Amino acid sequence: MNFENLFTPSLEEKIIPSIIRQPRKGVIIGAGQVGMACAYSLLIQNILDEIVIVDINQHKLAGEVMDLNHGLPFLEPTLIRAGTLADGENADIVIITAGAKQKPGETRLDLVNRNVEIFQSLIPEVVKYCSTAILLIITNPVDIMTYVCLKISGLPSSSVIGSGTVLDTARFRYLLSEKLQLDPRSLHAYIIGEHGDSEVPVWSKVNISGMHILDETREEDEQIEPELDKIFAQVKNAAYEIIQRKGATSYAIGLAVAQITQSILRNQNRVLTVSSLINNIHGIQDVCLSLPAVVNRQGVTRVLNLSLNQTELQQLQLSSQILRQIIEQLDL
Numbered sequence: 196m197n198f199e200n201l202f203t204p205s206l207e208e209k210i211i212p213s214i215i216r217q218p219r220k221g222v223i224i225g226a227g228q229v230g231m232a233c234a235y236s237l238l239i240q241n242i243l244d245e246i247v248i249v250d251i252n253q254h255k256l257a258g259e260v261m262d263l264n265h266g267l268p269f270l271e272p273t274l275i276r277a278g279t280l281a282d283g284e285n286a287d288i289v290i291i292t293a294g295a296k297q298k299p300g301e302t303r304l305d306l307v308n309r310n311v312e313i314f315q316s317l318i319p320e321v322v323k324y325c326s327t328a329i330l331l332i333i334t335n336p337v338d339i340m341t342y343v344c345l346k347i348s349g350l351p352s353s354s355v356i357g358s359g360t361v362l363d364t365a366r367f368r369y370l371l372s373e374k375l376q377l378d379p380r381s382l383h384a385y386i387i388g389e390h391g392d393s394e395v396p397v398w399s400k401v402n403i404s405g406m407h408i409l410d411e412t413r414e415e416d417e418q419i420e421p422e423l424d425k426i427f428a429q430v431k432n433a434a435y436e437i438i439q440r441k442g443a444t445s446y447a448i449g450l451a452v453a454q455i456t457q458s459i460l461r462n463q464n465r466v467l468t469v470s471s472l473i474n475n476i477h478g479i480q481d482v483c484l485s486l487p488a489v490v491n492r493q494g495v496t497r498v499l500n501l502s503l504n505q506t507e508l509q510q511l512q513l514s515s516q517i518l519r520q521i522i523e524q525l526d527l
C-alpha cells in the first residue's frame with residue numbers, strides 16, 4: 196500500500212494554520228526532573244507547537260520523548276522531538292535546565308562552579324543556533340547562571356531571563372492563602388532578591404483586594420505575626436524539605452516555567468518576579484536578581500521600582516551583595 200496517496204491534505208489544511216499565526220517553537224535543554232516537568236506543563240497547556248528536547252544522556256532523552264508523544268491523542272497537536280541544539284533554529288524560546296542539582300543539605304550557591312563550567316561550553320552553542328530566541332534560565336544558582344549566560348552570550352539583557360523567585364512567590368502565595376482560606380490567585384505577595392537563602396518577603400505589600408494582610412487578620416488572630424514568620428521560613432526552606440524527601444523539586448517549577456513562557460510567547464505583559472539584570476534600582480548595580488518585572492515577547496522590558504520599607508530595602512541590598520560577591524569570584 197502507498198501511504199503517501201492515502202491522505203492528501205487540502206490546500207486549506209496546509210495554508211490556514213500558518214495564516215492564523217506563526218508556530219511557536221521552544222527548546223528545552225536538560226531532560227531531567229525539571230526539564231521534563233517543564234515539557235509536560237507546556238504540553239498540557241498548549242503553549243508551544245513544537246518542543247525540541249536536548250540532553251547529553253541520549254538514551255534517557257529518547258525514552259522521555261516517547262513517553263510524552265504517547266500522550267498526544269489526549270492533547271492539542273504538538274511536535275515533540277529529541278534533538279540537538281542545531282534543531283533549535285528559529286526557536287522562540289530556549290529553556291535551560293541542564294546541570295547539577297542540589298544533594299540533600301547542599302545550597303543552590305554550592306552548585307556554582309559545576310554549572311558555570313557547563314554553561315561555558317553550552318551557551319556559545321545556544322547562541323550559534325538560537326540567536327533570536329529568548330533564553331530562560333532555570334539551572335541553579337539561577338541568578339548567577341542568568342548573569343553568566345548574559346555575559347557569555349552577549350545578548351541584550353532583555354532577552355536573558357532567570358526563573359528567579361517566581362517559584363518562591365508561588366510558594367508564598369500558596370502558604371498564605373492556606374492560612375487565610377483564600378484562593379491563592381486572590382492574594383498578592385512577592386518574594387524578591389536571590390532565589391535562595393537570602394531571598395526577601397515583601398510583607399509591606401501583601402494584600403487581598405488592596406487590603407493589607409494585617410488589616411485583614413488583626414481582629415481574628417492576635418498571634419498572626421509569628422505565624423507569618425513561620426510561613427516565610429517554610430517558603431525559604433521548601434526546596435531543602437522537598438529535596439530531602441524526593442530528591443528534586445519539579446512540578447511547581449514546571450508550572451512556573453509554563454507561565455513565564457506563556458507571558459513571553461503570547462506577549463501578555465504579565466508582572467512576574469523573574470530574575471534579570473538590575474542596574475540603578477534600590478542602589479543595586481550589575482547583578483541579576485528578582486524584582487517584579489514586565490514580561491512579554493521582547494523578554495523583560497521593564498523592572499518595577501517597588502517601594503520597600505527600610506527592613507525590606509536592607510535585606511534586598513544584602514541579597515544583592517551576596518550575589519555580587521560570587522560574580523566577582525568568577526572568571527567571566
Ligand SMILES: NC(=O)C1=CN([C@@H]2O[C@H](COP(=O)(O)OP(=O)(O)OC[C@H]3O[C@@H](n4cnc5c(N)ncnc54)[C@H](O)[C@@H]3O)[C@@H](O)[C@H]2O)C=CC1
Nearest residue numbers: 225226227228229250251293294295296333334335443448
Ligand atoms: N530555578 C528554580 O526555581 C529551580 C531550579 N532547579 C535547578 O534545575 C537544574 C536541573 O535540576 P533537575 O532537572 O532536577 O536535575 P537532573 O539531574 O534531573 O537533570 C539535569 C539534566 O541535565 C542534563 N545535562 C547536564 N549537562 C548537560 C549539557 N551540557 N547539555 C545537555 N544536558 C545536560 C543531564 O544529563 C540531566 O538529564 C538544577 O540546577 C536545579 O538546581 C530545580 C528546581 C527549581
Ligand SMILES: CC(=O)C(=O)O
Nearest residue numbers: 303335362433434444
Ligand atoms: C531547587 C530549587 O531551586 C527550588 O525548588 O526552589
